[in-house]
Amino acid sequence: MGPTAAPREVHDLEHERFLEEVHSFEFWFHSVEGYLSGTTFGHNPAVVDDTPGAEADRQRLITVLSNYCLGEMAALEGASGLIAIAPNQLTKIFLSTQVADEGRHLEVLLHRMRELGVAAPAAEAERRASRGLKQFRTELLKLVQGRDWEAAIFAQNVILESLEFAVFKAHAEVADPVTKQVLEGVIKDERRHIGFGENELGRRLRGAPHIRTRLARVREELDHLVIGMLEDTSREIGVEPARQTELARSYRQCVERLGFA
Numbered sequence: 725m726g727p728t729a730a731p732r733e734v735h736d737l738e739h740e741r742f743l744e745e746v747h748s749f750e751f752w753f754h755s756v757e758g759y760l761s762g763t764t765f766g767h768n769p770a771v772v773d774d775t776p777g778a779e780a781d782r783q784r785l786i787t788v789l790s791n792y793c794l795g796e797m798a799a800l801e802g803a804s805g806l807i808a809i810a811p812n813q814l815t816k817i818f819l820s821t822q823v824a825d826e827g828r829h830l831e832v833l834l835h836r837m838r839e840l841g842v843a844a845p846a847a848e849a850e851r852r853a854s855r856g857l858k859q860f861r862t863e864l865l866k867l868v869q870g871r872d873w874e875a876a877i878f879a880q881n882v883i884l885e886s887l888e889f890a891v892f893k894a895h896a897e898v899a900d901p902v903t904k905q906v907l908e909g910v911i912k913d914e915r916r917h918i919g920f921g922e923n924e925l926g927r928r929l930r931g932a933p934h935i936r937t938r939l940a941r942v943r944e945e946l947d948h949l950v951i952g953m954l955e956d957t958s959r960e961i962g963v964e965p966a967r968q969t970e971l972a973r974s975y976r977q978c979v980e981r982l983g984f985a
């Protein structure tokens with residue numbers, strides 16, 4: 725080992741240890757305990773359910789939640805499939821925490837639909853969810869089945885998660901108190917998932933520029949599907965046009981942090 729090589733290696737080792745810590749079950753447990761302990765189906769049971777009174781508003785909320793459920797279902801199936809092709813223990817362990825998160829997200833959102841009077845929420849979610857999102861789910865699972873680790877992580881932990889993060893955040897600002905609390909808990913998990921995607925891909929992109937070309941193509945194929953969902957959902961939850969533009973920008977910024985212009 726040459727004298728100049730040592731500091732960089734020490735730095736790499738420190739970074740490894742940092743990732744090992746933040747991607748562990750230990751870290752996950754302490755994080756979720758902080759915001760989920762004492763909640764029932766993702767919200768404080770003492771919060772009064774101020775569900776939209778007007779039927780049209782209730783229906784709009786059910787449609788929006790249906791899309792969220794489809795997104796969570798895609799992430800649950802994607803993350804669980806990715807464990808089998810993950811390149812090392814660290815990524816397998818992190819993905820297993822993500823599977824737990826996505827399963828919980830699906831559960832609390834289906835439960836919220838039931839609270840809104842939907843008798844069979846899973847079937848209703850499938851029925852109402854947008855075609856674009858369903859197609860996104862199919863494409864994501866194809867990448868997982870094709871064992872395309874970088875492309876699947878990009879589609880799931882960058883594209884899908886960034887979309888969810890932006891939309892849930894905007895929705896939480898205008899939602900009824902129960903939906904707001906449910907979404908705020910979900911957002912905290914999604915932030916962790918995006919962090920994993922950025923770390924995992926950031927390092928790989930630095931080492932292998934051809935991956936960038938591959939991911940740019942994946943982005944081209946999938947971007948319009950999630951942008952369509954972002955626009956539809958923004959309209960349904962009553963987001964002002966100016967805020968909609970801001971939302972699309974916030975989504976794009978997440979993707980662009982990895983160097984995709």
Ligand SMILES: [Fe+2]
Nearest residue numbers: 796799826829
């Ligand atoms: Fe999720």
Ligand SMILES: [Fe+2]
Nearest residue numbers: 799885914917
């Ligand atoms: Fe997620």
